Each structure stands twice: as C-alpha cells, then as structure tokens.
Amino acid sequence: MNPGKIVSFVITPLVVAGLVLFADFEPGKPLVTYTFCVALLMAVWWITEAVPLAVTSLLPVALFPLFGIMDGKTVSGAYFNDVIFLFMGGFLVALAMERWGLHRRIALYILNFTGVSPARILLGFMLASFFLSMWISNTATVMMMLPIAMSVINQLDGLMKPGKSSGFSVGLLLGIAYSASTGGMATLVGTPPNLSFSRIFHIYFPLAPEISFAAWMMFALPVSVLMAAFIWIFLFYRFRPSKAEWTEIDKNTFTNQLKALGKSSREERIIFVVFILLAFLWIFRSDLDLGEFSIPGWAGLFPESKFINDGSIAIFMAVLLFLIPSKKGGTLLDWPTASKLPWNILLLFGGGFALATGFKESGLSLWFGEGLSGIAGLHPLYIIFSVALLMTFLTELTSNTATTEMILPILAGIAISSGIHPLLLMIPATLSASMAFMLPVATPPNAIIFGTSRISVRQMATTGLIINLFGAVIVTVMMYYWGDVVFGTSEIPHWMNIK
Secondary structure, eight states: OOHHHHIIIIIHHHHHHHHHHHOOSSTTOHHHHHHHHHHHHHHHHHHHTSSOHHHHTTHHHHHHHHHTSSOHHHHHHTTSSHHHHHHHHHHHHHHHHHHTTHHHHHHHHHHHHHOSSHHHHHHHHHHHHHHHHTTSOHHHHHHHHHHHHHHHHHHHHHHSOTTTTHHHHHHHHHHHHHHHHHHHHTSTTSSHHHHHHHHHHHHHOTTSOOOOHHHHHHHHHHHHHHHHHHHHHHHHHHHOOOTTTOOOOOTTHHHHHHHHHOSOOHHHHHHHHHHHHHHHHHHTSSOEEOSSOEEOOGGGGSTTGGGOOHHHHHHHHHHHHHHSBOTTSSBSSOHHHHTTSOHHHHHHHHHHHHHHHHHHHHTHHHHHHHHTGGGGGSOHHHHHHHHHHHHHHHTTTSOHHHHHHHHHHHHHHHHHHHTOOHHHHHHHHHHHTTOOOSOTTTOHHHHHHHTTSSSOHHHHHHHHHHHHHHHHHHHHHHHHHHHHHHHOTTSOOTTSOOO
C-alpha cells in the first residue's frame, strides 16, 4: 500500500474516529465536531486522490444523515441547482463548437490577425487561448491549441539552428497554458471554481444581490486582462530569440491553415450565432449599472424577471442546438456528443455545495470564523494578499475546485465573525485558485503542455513562481480598489448576518 493510501484509509479514519469519540470543539454543539470530521476525511481524500474526486464528493450523502448533520432529502437536493445547469448549458454549447470545429477556426482567425514575429506569435496564441477559455473548458482549449502550436514549433525547428528554437518554444507552450487559466477567470462559466463561488456565496448570504454573469465579468475581466498582459510581456522577454537566431516563418502560415479548413459550414455559422447570442443574453440579462447611467436588463420585459437566471438561459440555448437540423443529418447537437459532459465535475460541484451547506447548518464555519476573528484588526490589503497567496500555492498540489469548495465556507464564517465584507475574502480565493502556474500537476493545461516533453519542471516552476507572486499582488490590489467600485466592498452590507 502506497503512502497516500495509508494516510487516506488508515491514519485519517483513525483520527476521525478519535475526534468523534473524544473531541468536543464547541460544548453543546456536537454537530460542529461531526462536520469537521467529515470535512477532514473529504479534504484528505481530495488531496491524495485515493479514490476519484467525484466519489469523495458523494460522502455527504452517506455521512451527513448518519451523523445528524442534515437529512438525506436536504443534502441530496444540494447536488442539483441553477449553477449546475449553468455549467451544463455552457458546456453543451462548447461541445457543439468542438463537434463542428468552430473553436479551431476562431483560433486561426486570431492568429492570422496578429502576425508571425516572435512577439506577435506569442500574443496570437495567448489571445486565442484566453478568448476560447472564457467560454469552453481550459482543458479543451489547450488540447485544441496544442496541434496548431506544435506545427509552428516544428516549422521553427526546421528554420532555426538545432536547439535554438527550444527556448521560444517553451515560452509559447507556457503562454498557451497560462492564458487558458487566466481567460477562464474572466467569466462565471470559464472555470469550475467561479461557479462554486457563485453557489456557496448564495448559500451563506441568500439576501445578497445576485453575482450575475455580467457583474462577475465586469470585475474579473480586467483582472484577467492585466494578468494575461503581464504573462505575455514576461514570457516574451524571458524566452525571446535573438535576432541572430530568429528566422521569419512564412507570413501565410495561419492563412494557409485557414484555407485548408475551407469555407465555414452552415453548422459553424449557426453555432457561432447561438454562441454570440448566449453571451449577449448572459451579459445583458440584469440591469447594468455604469455609474452615470444604467442599462436595463432584457429580463425586465417578463412579468417574473427574477425567475430567470443564467442557468435558465444556458439550458434554453443548449436545447435549441438539439432542435436545429444539420445539413449532414441529425441536429447541431446530438446526445452522443452531449454525453461527453464532465459528469465527474458536476458531482464535484454537488459535493462542495453539500459540504458548504453542512458547514453553515452545523455552525462549523462560524467556529472557524471565531477562531480567526483576530485578523479583523489587520488592514484589508494584508488579509486579501494572505488569502490569495494561500490559495495560489495550495492549489499547486490540490484540485482547484475541491480546494475552493473547502476554503470558501471557512472564509464566509471568518467574514461573518470578523465583520469583513465576505467578497473581500471569497473572490480573491476563487480567482487565486486559477493562478497555479508552477507545477505540471497544478492544472490540466499545465499537465498537457508538460506532456510535450519540451518543458522541464524547473523551467515551469521558476517561471510560474514569478507569475504566482505577481498574480497575488494583482488580485489584492484589484479586489481592494476595483472590487469596491463594482461591489461596494468598503462598507458592511445590510444582508450580512453579523453575529
């Protein structure tokens, strides 16, 4: 038995049993201890991946009713909600784009526009990865961009002296992976931690204004753009080839690849229209307050506008794709394609939401919050920076979604106990979960480009460390200043349940 399994199946269960039998974290409230024990077991199994992440996510269904934390009906209901449907609908549209090759055409158009000098090639690949990962999974983005990048790298290998292109190749591959991670931060559907935040925030603060697609994008897009700009500049100057080494590649490289795709098909054009319409409906669903004036949301045209949420829109547009016929037979989206949905991520979401609900109902998050309430005396900038650094380096070794779902309930409890605006803690943790750039195991994009065997762990770690630290600074500064503009975080909101 390997060390991970010994910790997961021997040591942790013994520790949990000891805590259940002999510990009492808060006298008179045994549920606090019981919930901590379930959370500890889930955290260890998530970190060690002794069993699949989705299987660990099912533990609340089995253990919460047994310990009296929540009844089976309530905990089961936590696994399916509007956030799950938002992810499902967005992913179905993304699968339709992949089925007909629309994502590849979009990427090549961007690359064709940017040009073929070293800086422009790097910018083109990063822009394409950034834009695509705002709407489709980071993993799918990198998997699609990699063959295009490798064709360019192979061309460079043939034009430049042996080994001379390898440095720029490293920068190019890292740029694709890192921009996919930063692009995913910009929208609620871009990466799973964002959706986890949206739901857990609502669980803890049901009276708070909704964090809509537009509100999240208004805050997170500038953060993502700043990060991507820094990464582009840093990677270019770290890995740029000298003028003596660089031989211009054919300026028609990407034009020729576009021509090889042929004219866009009817299916691609329709899916592109659906994609644009979906983004438009998400962004303009609720009122957009721009300070001087406000743009009324289209949902206000309906008698019960509050009934409509981003998940409803995503599913509506996805259903349309199942109805629109294709010239090649069938419809634009069929069930064999839709069945590629990452059901394991859906279960991971559900397990996190159930755990967050258990934290709240049992009082465990408040127990954590009271224990750490002393941080309220620190300046908010120090608090935000500490949270950002903690999440950035923690997710280098753990699942970013699972870690987000473990940490956010604790941060919500700290906010309530300390009288800090919860968004000052929860949003930096969520964004920082996507800023793990040092290790191949940190994110699927990192792992995919590491799999090309053109990048060493040392190159990724030394490059990623600088970007990790810069990311923590950017998140801290933007949350403190821009977050106040978008969310009004300088004042304690009336909807907070201050103990």
